[in-house]
Amino acid sequence: MSLAVPTDARQAPPPARLTALDRAARAVRDGEVTDADVRVVRGAWTAYRDSDAVPELSARQMTRDLDALGSSDPEGAALRVMQNTTALRLRYEPVRTVDLERFSMWARQLGIDAAAGDAGAVAGDVTSLELAWERLRDDSTASAAVTADLHAARDAADREDTAAAGRPAPRLGAAIAKVQGPGILPGE
Structure with missing residues (x-):
């Protein structure tokens, strides 16, 4: 940092x-x-x-x-x-705006590392996603889907099943665009 x-x-x-x-x-x-x-x-x-x-x-x-x-x-x-x-x-933009984009990038990285079969990197990616998600989640239906996918990725990462851990990556990246919160407007 x-x-x-x-x-x-x-x-x-x-x-x-x-x-x-x-x-x-x-x-x-x-x-x-x-x-x-x-x-x-x-x-x-x-x-x-x-x-x-x-x-x-x-x-x-x-x-x-x-x-x-x-x-x-x-x-x-x-x-x-x-x-x-x-x-x-991040120095110039709202934290939530940057965190939403970071989450999307970590989801993409999870897919890359899962495809490479790198269990250590996959575990780190999932942890980064979880930490970002702690700051982003809300009470929406889209949020519940992200939470479920993160749980599935964590379970698979803990078993070192990189393929299974990587399966939710595309959904995570797409779903985060639907998660809105205070001060964030669609397209902002």
Whole structure:
């Protein structure tokens, strides 16, 4: 952890360079990673890093994950770049908005790690989802479905059944979009 809210929160809209970094990271996360994509994300990262006081740990994490974009796991690296960018957005956006997106990314990571058969990573992903869910859940029907899927993923992760633990991942990612809460409007 390199940022804490409200300590590191800023009462301003996200800077344009952070928004540009976010757009570039989303483009890489959502498709095949090309050398041109990596250059765009690196350029956006450099511009943002040079324009704002980025915590050292965040800078090291982003650099490590950008270096991994050309590796054998570009999807995982692209997701980590997006997670890093989301953490930086936390200084400017409501915590719940960022947590909803984080939950969706952890669900996607669960699917990646389950497909790789990595029981340790799957257990960590499920724990991260559970912790985020503690902050997000509400009394809606969509919330009950997420809770049930998380219980199933936890049971499977505890048995080290990575395939079963990964089955709810797509549903978790889709269902979180339906979970709304105080101060969150659809499409916000």
